Amino acid sequence: MTAAEISRLAGVTRATVSNWRRRHPDFPAPSGGTEASPAYDLEAVRAWLAARGQLPASSPADDLRTALRASASDLAHRSGLLTLVVAASRIPDSKVETAIGLPDDRMSAWAQKTSRSYADDIPGADDLTYQPEEAELLRTLLRCIAEEGAARTLEVFAEGDISDSKVSGAYRTPPSIADLMADLLAGPGEPYPERVFDPACGVGGLLLAAAARGARELYGQDIVPLVAAQAAARLAVQAEEAKSHVRVGDSMRDDAFPTLVADAVLCAPPYGHREWGHEDLAYDPRWVFGLPPKGESELAWLQHCLAHLAPGGRAVLLMPPGSAFRPSGRRVRAEMVRSGALRAVIALPIGMAQPLHIGLQLWLLERPHPQATLPSAVLMVDTPGAETTSADDTPGRRSPLDWPAARAAALAAWKDFDRHPDNFDPIPGVARAVPVVDLLDEAVDLSPARHVRATPVSAKPDELAEMAYELRNRLRRAATGLVTLSGGHSWSPAGADPRSWRSASVADLLRGDALTLLRAPAAIRSSSPAVQNSEVPRTLTARDVMSRRPASGAAEEEPSDEDVTIQAGDVILPEMLHEGISTARVADASDAGHLLGRHLHLLRPDPARLDPWFLAGFLAAENNLNAASSGTTVVRIDPRRLRIPLLPLAEQQRYGKAFRQLHALRVAADIANRLADEAARTLAAGLTGGALLPPDAAPRST
Known part of the structure; x- marks a missing residue:
């Protein structure tokens, strides 16, 4: 085992x-x-x-x-x-x-x-x-x-299933995403589609979600025989009232249902698969929008799904964000938009589904009726909660993802747009109906963020003025705290000459068991942002250390057996110098239990012999790092060559207290800098949006 x-x-x-x-x-x-x-x-x-x-x-x-x-x-x-x-x-x-x-x-x-x-x-x-x-x-x-x-x-x-693969580009769709995709199929007041097809069904999660909502004929195909067998068994057990048909085979080259006309299609196609049959299928009748380039397999799957839809039938596909803007797929996207087949693009928060380091998108398609009037707009939704921060957060920390709110926003926007596509009221910062003519520019960029976030957000002058006033007050308090930390006791000179001491290299301390040096395994989990509500330990990345922020990397479900779990008091040092500088991090209780990421050295001191803050301060000294580094373009640090003064523990703790004070000063400066930036952006937006007036010549007392 x-x-x-x-x-x-x-x-x-x-x-x-x-x-x-x-x-x-x-x-x-x-x-x-x-x-x-x-x-x-x-x-x-x-x-x-x-x-x-x-x-x-x-x-x-x-x-x-x-x-x-x-x-x-x-x-x-x-x-x-x-x-x-x-x-x-x-x-x-x-x-x-x-x-x-x-x-x-x-x-x-x-x-x-x-x-x-x-x-x-x-x-x-x-x-x-x-x-x-x-x-x-x-x-x-x-x-x-x-x-x-x-x-x-x-x-x-x-x-033990091996269908989730970074090589094949096939990933299992999480139940939360499958439920949202299935909910998007039914229009307001319409019966749920009876005949649903998934040409890349995996273990059948999307078809099960459709069956739970009323679908009664389920069709699925997967290229992996054992995965298809699992899908068939799951549908037989969990969707007993529906009639299911699951086949094995390559949907692109050997369609198991060539004559199937489905009411709806749900699909999470494999991503970035270049061997999908570009050379063999050049003249295939499915390419109504044009032959997809070899590197745009997702656009081939999209047209395959449309080919199996009845007129008026809808499809929801889980797509990578690159499909919305890559230049190679511009012509196919333009024809798709021009034909009226694309109804909506919904950007999902980062970390909701594999691969975790990108925010996937849901594309809603509809096969137009031959005699129907073409739609004049496409709904763009940028779900909230993907990457929000507040001024009280630690620098770079993502707020916990509120998936129910993001899901509700996507469903509400789509149902409102579907009911009144020509009279959709935009939701500032979340959703907007973009005219087709605006999408058919040189780039044909279908990324929701480009169209939603570019829309001016209306704000009431009184509310914006109150917000700016509160930000300025918080900035003043932060600046006062920064001044307090930078004052206090004087830092007296050591004497006429600098103090000198005996020192030992980290290599010597390792041999004497005063330190333990640990590295993360080569096969490490993704450094993509993690959902903060997850109970799975996150990964501390090199960027987290340099930015003095909490661990933000996602952990794999099956990590390596050589994981390094961080403990309070560990000293963590980046492997490389960034712009000639580095920093050493002392792990605290909030870091404990998380996992060490790549390109980091972890030094675990014996607390009876070394103070961690003393160790961190001298490890990150500029002259110490320069003496222990090598390289030109990429400058790497050899931690064994770093040197540490040999001082009694009581004296180490005295230095450690000073280094801890300097760390607090840097953190306070980060907070003040972030508040200053947020206050300046809010005031500038108020001026340019017409909600605020320039200040009087003489500042008013507050």
């Missing part, structure tokens, strides 16, 4: 498992896997956890997860097990429990007989056979179905 499976087994985080490995010599040694992702013997891990009291009672899902890992993993085997899950979900629990107690040979025969009628519905399950030697696996599977339900059992199968 992997470290991720150990964390699930013990009910702890991956970081805890990593710490166990480093701190406990008796932790089981790897028995397989690779150096970056070792595997461990299940029984040895169970015994170690039990001895420490860390082994909770196992659940049927845990037992099934372990049994699946130990069993064969070929497509036919997994598809056959999925068929049994579907079959068992259709019979009473009492019959399932009776089957669990059957002898091995009768157990396998019962499973085969029970599943046979469902094999045609699950791709890859044509040659359905169960052997007596599989009886224990079948019992474990049936026990999970009986005690935790068929839907939960299918989730266990999906845990």
Whole structure:
């Protein structure tokens, strides 16, 4: 079992498992896997956890997860097990429990007989056979179905799914996004579309969302056989009232439903996939807006979805932001806008779906009726909450993402626009109906931010004046605090000559166990901003350290086994000099528990021998960094060459207190600078927007 499976087994985080490995010599040694992702013997891990009291009672899902890992993993085997899950979900629990107690040979025969009628519905399950030697696996599977339900059992199968891939560009759509996409299909007062198609269905999340809202015919296709089998099983179990059809194959080159005319389409196409068939499909009739360039696979998927729509039918696609503005796709975008097929583009907050470092978009399309009047405008929505900050926040910190508010804003704007497209009242900073003629410029840029944020935001003069007055008051208070910190005790000279002392290199301190030097693993998680409400530890990036802001990077669901978890008192130093300068960060309680990002050195001092603030202050000294750095264009720091004075701990703490005071001074200066910028921008916007008048020649007393 992997470290991720150990964390699930013990009910702890991956970081805890990593710490166990480093701190406990008796932790089981790897028995397989690779150096970056070792595997461990299940029984040895169970015994170690039990001895420490860390082994909770196992659940049927845990037992099934372990049994699946130990069993064969070929497509036919997994598809056959999925068929049994579907079959068992259709019979009473009492019959399932009776089957669990059957002898091995009768157990396998019962499973085969029970599943046979469902094999045609699950791709890859044509040659359905169960052997007596599989009886224990079948019992474990049936026990999970009986005690935790068929839907939960299918989730266990999906845990090992490899459909989410940065190489293939295919990612699983989060349920929150799938629900929003499904809600956008139905117009105000209209019945929900009955026939819904997803040509890149993955494990069926979008089709399930449509079924939950009333769709009764579901069509899906996926290129990965096991993923398609999982989609078919999930639809059979969770959308039993709908009639589902899931096929395996390449939708671009081998459309499994060539004659399908759907009422609606939901799709999250793979991103940036260059081998989609550009050379083979040059004259395909689907390209009504023109042949997409090789690097614009998303525009090919878009036209494929439209080709399967009935006139008046709608499609919602989850698209990367580059599709809205890349020059290579300009001609296709122009024809699409000109034809009236594009109805809306909704920008989602960053971090809502993979890949987490970009803000994806929802494109709402409609196949125009041949005789219908073409729409005169396209709705552009920039959902709130994507990147908001306030003057009270730490520099660079994102406010917690309010997804319900962002979702409600998108739905409200679309329903209002759909009801009255020619009389849509713009929502300042959120939504605007952009005339088609304004989109058909040289760039044909469909990015919502470009059109929504460029719209002047009307403000009442009295309200803006009050806001400016409050900002100026806060700026004055911040400036007073800055002056207070910069004053205080005098910094007296050391004497006629500078003070000198014996020093040791970091390398010497490492050998003497006064320090521990740690680095993040090479395969590190994304440094994209994370949703602040998430319980998953975030990643501290080099930019966070330089900007003196909290950890902002997102953590992967399956991080490396060599993660470095930050502790209070750690000293963190960027690997590279930025414009010839650097800074050292002393981790506090708010940093503890987060993960160390790339391009950072973490030095963990022995608190009985080194004061962390003293250490940080001397590590970041300019002359010290210059002596320990190398390179021209990219200047890297060798932390082992940095030197630290050898002083008694009491004297270190005296210096540490001074360095802490300088840090507080820098933080106060950051706050004052940010408030000054916000106050100046607010006052300038009031002047240029006509809401404020220039001040009198003589300032009034306040």
